Amino acid sequence: MSHTLHRCGKPDDLNRDFVVFSMSAKTVNAMGSGPKMKRFFEILRKYPAVNFGDVKTGSRFNSDWQTIHDGYKDQSVAHYVFSDAAAVGDILKELKAADLGISVIVSGVFDTVATLCRDAGLPVHTVQFSGGVLGRTERLPPGPVLAITTMCGHGLVSANLVKKMATQVQKGEKSLSEAAAELAKPCMCGVFNTERAERLLREIN
């Protein structure tokens, strides 16, 4: 479930895209972790977020914060998406102080995340890199479209939907924010960054 890996795009754009999420280990600390997951979700609520969610209950764009919060159970995974690195830095400091004892993962540009960790007094414990896409790459959509679809690591945001939304924006049938919100709906985890999608839709047009 490397659902926040393989997000592709230009460095400047990727550097305004952070996913902060928490997961318990099924065989170790999952039992009784539901309230901790709720606490994690409450802490992150104080910061300016682009999206949030849980695969079982949905995201900001197809559910609501309270429903998602109340639905957290022992094996849930809580996600938040931010554009602002400084907010992520403050979150890490607050999570360190909260000492919930469950795993926290940050997806983003490594150099930036490493700096945020250092400033928060946290280690970079384990990392996961993308080694690229291999095989029949001629089947992939063009750059900006792919940059949007890869924000849903489960692959539920289709390239055809991106093209349809880009066309509707071009024709004036939808605003950029309305189109980005439509694109966020299929992503059930809430890891889709709509602010980034708006920038990329502008690029397509």
Add this chain to the structure above:
Amino acid sequence: MQIDRERCTCCGECIAICPVSAIRLRKKDAAAGLKAQAVINRDECVECSACFRSNVCPEGAIQEEPLEWPRILRKAFSDPVYTHKGTDIPGRGTEEMKTNDVTGRFRDGFIGIGLEFGRPGVGARFRDAEKAIRKLLPLGVQLEPKNPLTQLIADPATGALQPEVLNEKVLSTIVEAIIPVERFPEVVAAVHAIAAEADTVISFGVISKVAPDGSVPAVKAMQAAGLTPSINGKVNVGLGRPLFPF
């Protein structure tokens, strides 16, 4: 998935939502007694339920259907809302590095790899993943036992999957394994050979625990193997309480 032919008005709203382009509009065929409507190519459909959940159909014509083995695997590996019976977690992978600060799954001297067949957005059939497992096992890789693909292996010696699953198409499926750092170059060479034969795309993920001196073994290993590590990815920030010292 299926489309109720009586309810469908052939408006085409559902076409774009499908991640694998399995929905098309069929023209009216008076001779055959068929009206114009949207139809799902069942061989290409991965049962992700994106069309159903979107409520894109104004007539409610898109419906889920009961799925039998082995077709149920399409849903299990494509719809992240579905919880795998074998792993008890949603999604098509495992906890991998996300809980490594607690579990110690990836330790010093080892590298984790994930070959995700079909990602991004193309889809894959299990036969391609089987070919990869057959090539990787002789290299001494240790497959992740909790991965739902590993659980489809019928013969652990060869990596052969249960034969009835091979043609099932899914949004993606991941070969997850752990290898000693020193074997990484030959595994990467095998991965390139696997990709050259694959009838889909493969997203390649590489995991390592940060070494005690602060270096990242995965970066050195990837560069030595001719791979360029991505500038972005996932960082476990070590806030989980470890099960044991490692």
